[in-house]
Each structure stands twice: as C-alpha cells, then as structure tokens.
Amino acid sequence: MGDMTAAQAEINSMQALTERTGLPLVRWHLLRRQASVAALTGSFDGCRRFAAQAAEIAADWDDQTVRGTQFGQAVCLARLRGDPADLPPGWTSYLDYLDKLPPLAQASLAAALLVAGRRDEARVPCQPLISTVSTMKRDRLAASLFDLTALAPGLDDAAGCCVLRDVISATSGPSPALGAGTVFYAGSAARLIGELDLGCGDYAAAVAHFEEGLRVDSMLGARPYLARGAAWAGSCPGRIGWAGQGGGTRSCGRGRSPPPGHARAAAGHEHIPRRRRRRGAHRGSAYTPRA
Numbered sequence: 001m002g003d004m005t006a007a008q009a010e011i012n013s014m015q016a017l018t019e020r021t022g023l024p025l026v027r028w029h030l031l032r033r034q035a036s037v038a039a040l041t042g043s044f045d046g047c048r049r050f051a052a053q054a055a056e057i058a059a060d061w062d063d064q065t066v067r068g069t070q071f072g073q074a075v076c077l078a079r080l081r082g083d084p085a086d087l088p089p090g091w092t093s094y095l096d097y098l099d100k101l102p103p104l105a106q107a108s109l110a111a112a113l114l115v116a117g118r119r120d121e122a123r124v125p126c127q128p129l130i131s132t133v134s135t136m137k138r139d140r141l142a143a144s145l146f147d148l149t150a151l152a153p154g155l156d157d158a159a160g161c162c163v164l165r166d167v168i169s170a171t172s173g174p175s176p177a178l179g180a181g182t183v184f185y186a187g188s189a190a191r192l193i194g195e196l197d198l199g200c201g202d203y204a205a206a207v208a209h210f211e212e213g214l215r216v217d218s219m220l221g222a223r224p225y226l227a228r229g230a231a232w233a234g235s236c237p238g239r240i241g242w243a244g245q246g247g248g249t250r251s252c253g254r255g256r257s258p259p260p261g262h263a264r265a266a267a268g269h270e271h272i273p274r275r276r277r278r279r280g281a282h283r284g285s286a287y288t289p290r291a
Helices: 004-021 024-040 044-057 064-081 091-100 103-115 119-131 138-154 158-172 189-200 203-220 223-234 262-266
Strands: 177-180 184-188
Touching (some): 024 064, 024 184, 064 138, 103 119, 119 138, 138 158, 138 177, 138 189
C-alpha cells in the first residue's frame, strides 16, 4: 500500500463488480476498504458508517474471520483517535479467554486495553507476543505489527521497541506504507519506525524517519497520521521543530503519545456521534445477490 490512485482504482473496480453481481461478499469487501480509506483521510464518521454497513451485511455469516476484522478495525480507529468510545461494545468479554485466542486477536485486545487506560493488563499479553514476532508467519506478522508498534512505546518497553523496529525494517522492504484494506491502513512505514526509534532512545534515526513519514503521509492525504507524525517529530531533540500548542517544542520521552485528540483536530473533524445501525437488513448467503 502506498499508491492512493491504485487504491481508489481498486475500490472503483469493486464498486462496478458490486453493481454487476449484487453479491453481498463483494459489497462487504468494498465497504471494508471504503471504511479504511475514510479513516486514513480523517473521515472518522465515514469510517464508522461504512464499517456498520459491512457488519450489517455479514451479521448472519458464520465466519470468525469476519468478526475478527470488524473487531480489529474498531480497535485501530480507537487507537488512532485515542478514544475508547470507539471500542466495540462488549469487547471486555473476550478477556475471559484471552489466552485461548490466536496471537492476532491477543494483540488487538492488548491494544484495546491500552486505549482504555488498563496498562498493566495490556502488558500481560504484549510482552510474550513481541518475543515471538520473529517466528510469526508473514501474513499474521503484518497484521499484528500495527497493534504491537503502538503497544511497545505505550508501555515504555524499550527492548520491545527495538525488536519491533528491526522486524518492521526487515519486512516492510520498499513499501512506503503499511496496512490492509479489510482492516486498517497504518500510513507511512517510516513514521511507525520513527515512533519505535524514540522508544529505543535513537533520536537521530527518529528525526530522519519522521521526515520521510511526513512526506509519505502527505502524499497519501493521511491527515490524522500527518498530525501524529508532526507531534512526534516536534518532540524530538533535533531539527524538525514542529511547535506544539503554546509555541513550545515538546520534550521527547519513551512512551509519550501525541496530544489527546490532536489528530482529530488537525484533520479538521470534530467528534461526530456514531450513527445507529439500520435494522431489518436482508439476511442471506454471502453469495446470494440482493434485489
């Protein structure tokens, strides 16, 4: 991911396929990608609306993968906004059998715990997950990294930051941005690495990575990530010099997060109450065309 023109072309192709076939499965994939793009560009209410429509389509599908992507996207949105109100209703019920869940689900739950301010509980699954990232299969690794790269700095885990930084640097390759359309777009890979640089105490490397991250996120039109990157960049002892509110430059420290709500404000979006899901939706197979 790194070419918004290509991403939009894919969405347009899926829209055309949806109109031709009427297949719920195709429309579900379309809505999931529209939700991810909406969050990337700062349209949080649009993200919620598209995600709710996708969830309505899949309400009677007996597919745990679908449930997992819905949960993961909600957690990612809550993390991006720093607002536990975006966590899915009843999410704490999964904690009763946390150790029985796959690593990807454990990472999402740990991220939810961190957003909810339950740091000590988030630390329990986080550290074992970080210790095993080098052995994860590539598809599971890519999906888990977005949550883990928020957890390690958020829990002041310097060793974990260094492990994750090495893994992302080795696996992202030439990709300027990371993410999956059915779950979430993480924006610039360099910005994620820069946040981990800070957690490792490597401020010189962080400055260079944030500069690259700001360039990529600007190219993507990723306004929330631009605000986040600028806030982190301004906290580094160095030369980017983004000034925070009040004109001062923030001091840098491990585990420091950008100002609460800063991404939302910079994106030009105030909090919009989430819309209630429409009732009475058609029930049927993912492969049954709708009227």
